[in-house]
Amino acid sequence: MARALAWGQGMLRLWGACAEKSLPPADHCGLVSLLDMRRFYAESLLAAASGLHAAEVRARARTDLPDSSRVRNLGQPLRDLISCFRTMEMEDLLQRVTRFAEEASSEAIGLEVALDRLREVRRSLASELQGKLFLKVQDRFKDFYDESRISEAAKKSFPEAELELRSAWSCLAIDQSTAAVVVGMRAADILIRAMGSRLGLEEDDENWANALNRIVKRVKDLQGILKNSPEREHMAEMSAAAMNFGFIRVAWRNRAMHATARYGSSQAQEILEHVCQIATALAPAFENP
DSSP states (O other): OHHHHHHHHHHHHHHHHHHHSOOOOTTOOOEEEGGGGHHHHHHHHHHHHHHHHHHHHHHHHOTTSOHHHHHHTTHHHHHHHHHHHHHTTOHHHHHHHHHHHHHHHTTOSOHHHHHHHHHHHHHHHHHHHHHOEEEOOOGGGTTTTTOOOSOHHHHHHOHHHHHHHHHHHHHHHTTOHHHHHHHHHHHHHHHHHHHHHHTTOOOOOOOHHHHHHHHHHHHHHHHHHOTTSTHHHHHHHHHHHHHHGGGGHHHHHHTTTOTTOOOOHHHHHHHHHHHHHHHHHHHHHHHOO
16 A cells, blocks of 8 residues: 555656646747646546556455456556557557556466556656657647648649648748748749749759749740630739749848848748748649649
8 A cells, every 4th residue: 555655646746846847938949848748648647647546556455356356457547558658659658558458458467566567667657757858839830830831732733842841831830940941942942943844944053033034924925825725824823923932032042051041930931921822823723734
């Protein structure tokens, strides 16, 4: 019974310290421990830990039952803990408790061995909670992480740009605004090259502004030629997209080689939104080239 009380008291101390520990300020993105992330997982973990503690108390107290039954009764709370560890990606503990649960269910271990395993789980859990680190994503950026934020049609038309935009928005989500712009310009480069190819222009490494001027001129020429063709509508989409590139002209010119150019989160978000608008606007012209 004393061991069971120590287990309960240990968990209470652990989570009491967790409750007193404050997260970083809302406008700061940095590394936090799993212990700091109590609001995400504390409820499920506490429920699983409490169930395991209750099972341990019963295993020690129910002297009227054979040892095999007392060990077998640990099975369900162990499975609850396994589900929790799987959600939290605590692989070492997941494997250890999974083996423990299998042994307990099959009565492959005795009561004293089972109680020793519980002590090992407690020690490992405390160590894992305080040693695992995560990046905290600000609430206002949580919808940006691992999202490209372009239309489904644009994703199909520009799969490479979609991957770059997904990375760019993830950079912004973890407060790496300048990196977000640099990666966003990689997506813009893919889009402008796609436009040139769609219009039959030869690809080269010329100045970005010159490339846009050539695209705009080519679009105007084709609009005059294709007056009664459905293709004329696509030229209008191309023209609108080319004009949209003007909003990110400075970011393109700065690119990665200009170390003096840095961007705040608002600037980066605005630039990425324009790149997304370009991709979405261009997509119809590439659906049936």
